[in-house]
Amino acid sequence: MQKLFEYNWQVRQDWFNWCSGVDRDELMKPRTGGLGYILPTLYHIVAVEYGWICGGIQERVIEIPAFGEIASLELVQDFSARCHAELAPFVYGWSDELEDRIMVDITDEGEREPHPYGEVMRHVIAHEIHHIGQLSVWAREIGKPPVTANLIGRGLFDK
Amino acid sequence: MQKLFEYNWQVRQDWFNWCSGVDRDELMKPRTGGLGYILPTLYHIVAVEYGWICGGIQERVIEIPAFGEIASLELVQDFSARCHAELAPFVYGWSDELEDRIMVDITDEGEREPHPYGEVMRHVIAHEIHHIGQLSVWAREIGKPPVTANLIGRGLFDK
Numbered sequence: 001m002q003k004l005f006e007y008n009w010q011v012r013q014d015w016f017n018w019c020s021g022v023d024r025d026e027l028m029k030p031r032t033g034g035l036g037y038i039l040p041t042l043y044h045i046v047a048v049e050y051g052w053i054c055g056g057i058q059e060r061v062i063e064i065p066a067f068g069e070i071a072s073l074e075l076v077q078d079f080s081a082r083c084h085a086e087l088a089p090f091v092y093g094w095s096d097e098l099e100d101r102i103m104v105d106i107t108d109e110g111e112r113e114p115h116p117y118g119e120v121m122r123h124v125i126a127h128e129i130h131h132i133g134q135l136s137v138w139a140r141e142i143g144k145p146p147v148t149a150n151l152i153g154r155g156l157f158d159k
Numbered sequence: 160m161q162k163l164f165e166y167n168w169q170v171r172q173d174w175f176n177w178c179s180g181v182d183r184d185e186l187m188k189p190r191t192g193g194l195g196y197i198l199p200t201l202y203h204i205v206a207v208e209y210g211w212i213c214g215g216i217q218e219r220v221i222e223i224p225a226f227g228e229i230a231s232l233e234l235v236q237d238f239s240a241r242c243h244a245e246l247a248p249f250v251y252g253w254s255d256e257l258e259d260r261i262m263v264d265i266t267d268e269g270e271r272e273p274h275p276y277g278e279v280m281r282h283v284i285a286h287e288i289h290h291i292g293q294l295s296v297w298a299r300e301i302g303k304p305p306v307t308a309n310l311i312g313r314g315l316f317d318k
Contacts, residue, residue, distance in 0.1 A: 003281055004163075033296030033305070116316050122162055123310040126288050130308040133292020137192030146192070149289040151282040157275050 001121055005091045007151050008049075008128040009084065014147040015042060015135060016080070019073050026142050027073065034134040041135060043067050043076045045128045050083035052124050053090055057103050057117055094121070160280055164250045166310050167208075167287040168243065173306040174201060174294060175236050185301050186232065193293040200294060202226050202235050204287045209242035211283050212249055216262050216276055253280070 019027055019038065027039040035041045047064050055062040070079050099118035107113055129149075136146035178186055178197065186198040194200045206223050214221040229238050258277035266272055291308065298305035 003277070004285070007281070007285060031296075033299040034292075115311060118162070119311055119316040122166065126163070126166060126308065126310045129285050129288040130292040130295070133193075133289040134296050136289070137190075137293050137296045140192040149285065151285045152274060152278055157278040 001094045001125075002091055003156055004125045006156055007154065008125065008132075010154055010156070011132055011147060011149065012042070012045065012080065012128070015132065016073065016077050018139070018144070018147050022142065022144065024073070028071075031138050031141065033137070034131060038135060038138055039071070039073060039076060040067050041131050043070065043079065045131050046076070046080045046083050048127055049124050050087055052120050053087040054083070056105060057120055058090060059103075091121075160253045160284075161250055162315055163284045165315055166313065167284060167291075169313055169315070170291055170306060170308065171201070171204065171239065171287070174291065175232065175239070177298070177303070177306050178232050181301065181303065183232070187230075190297050190300065192296070193290060197294060197297055198230070198232060198235060199226050200290050202229065202238065204290050205235070205239045205242050207286055208283050209246055211279050212246045213242070215264060216279055217249060218262075250280075 019042070022038075028037055030036055031038070035044050044067075050062065051064060054060045055064075065079065070076055099116060101117045102114045103117060103120060105113045105115055132147075132149065136149065139146035178201070181197075187196055189195055190197070194203050203226075209221065210223060213219050214223075224238065229235055258275060260276045261273045262276060262279060264272045264274055288308075291306075295305035295308065
């Protein structure tokens with residue numbers, strides 16, 4: 001489980017670096033699909049991971065700023081770093097015995113939906129990779145090569 | 160490990176169904192980013208999963224048709240079904256003790272690169288989700304809602 005989170009965190013950092021070489025206008029230009037903008041996509045990835053793990057599974061009282069409050073690359077990166085510091089200990093403490101524990105999500109319609117922790121964790125993993133795939137298309141629209149999505153070759157499994 | 164493969168296979172089937180409601184011209188129209196076309200992306204996802212698992216890890220002699228030989232939705236779906244039948248037993252037989260076994264990949268430059276099985280399996284998982292994210296953008300370009308990427312709500316964890 002940890003390795004796919006580490007992959008996402010590494011790729012996310014690569015995208016933050018990528019963004020630092022792109023005009024802010026491009027990061028906030030409306031685009032087709034997904035969230036429709038590059039920087040709000042990165043914000044959304046962070047908010048969803050933090051919301052499910054710290055707010056959902058850990059049932060902590062969390063505050064997620066609206067995008068408008070942190071609408072710059074630097075502030076979204078700060079937000080990502082803060083969330084990472086809070087949630088990484090849970091990810092690194094993950095063990096198979098947590099797989100079947102249940103958290104209860106309250107949906108937008110007010111319904112109580114139970115989810116095994118293992119389902120939530122994989123949802124968060126897939127969610128980030130999916131949105132990063134969208135960034136890769138938008139990068140090409142700007143004319144810049146996207147960050148590589150390869151998991152192999154990142155040194156994640158080096159001993 | 161199995162759950163993320165099952166997620167990918169379910170999402171892939173949803174995309175095949177989605178494609179069946181779209182003109183073939185749209186499936187083969189050049190697009191920005193990734194592989195540059197919808198149907199070749201689905202072919203590529205299948206070929207990469209099959210190549211790494213059956214050709215790479217299992218060291219079986221495999222044949223991967225060129226896209227041009229199976230350039231229709233029906234034939235790519237058949238290819239996917241054949242590959243799935245061959246590789247699914249390995250995925251369902253996966254256990255933690257396979258994590259650190261080593262396969263040797265021969266790169267395009269002829270170099271031998273060792274990879275733990277666990278790295279290869281996660282590479283394959285992330286690879287498919289990433290490309291599916293690209294399809295979701297192209298779907299919106301066509302004006303059709305994409306397949307949902309949500310992992311939660313697919314019944315993957317129902318007992």
